[in-house]
Amino acid sequence: MDATTDKDPLVQEQIYNALCYLGESEPEEILNSCDEYLRQHDKLAYPHRVIILKAMETVVKNNIALLDKSTAKEVIRDWQQAASDVLVAVGQRFINKVMEEVLTKFQPGILPHYFVMQTFANLSVSNGELAACRPCVRLLLRAGRSRGSGVRFGRCSSRCTGPALQRG
Secondary structure: OHHHHOOOHHHHHHHHHHHHHHHHHOHHHHHHHHHHHHHHOOOOOHHHHHHHHHHHHHHHHHOHHHOOHHHHHHHHHHHHHHHHHHHHHHHOOOHHHHHHHHHOOOOOOOOOOHHHHHHHHHHHHHOOOHHHHHHHHHHHHHHHHOOOOOEEEEOOOOOOOOOEEEEO
């Protein structure tokens, strides 16, 4: 998987195709290997991380019936976090476009998914746009009153002076 850092798009495509091909015969093994690789290389540049994430997505989509429930649950949580982190990193340069996309996930009367809220808050904090967090905080206040929402206030993170999001 180290070859994903190669700048040649053909090499990157070959890595993606190889992971997908291997994932057809051993989906859980490939998913676990990709997961372990990404954990060990947490400083891997996002374009290279995306190649592995896309391969994982393809393996999951093509083999969903074969996956063990525990693997699926772990993969979903870990990769929602990874996807959120990718959006925050892209938002460092293209904040308006990323914020625009994230805001489309806020629907009137519907509590957004935890990772949508977390991504929105992290985008705001990482770009010094704390004022943009106000709608998020108002929504959190309402969510705190609703039972079973899966979202609650937590203590402040080291990067933020406001409320942090935590899974409830």
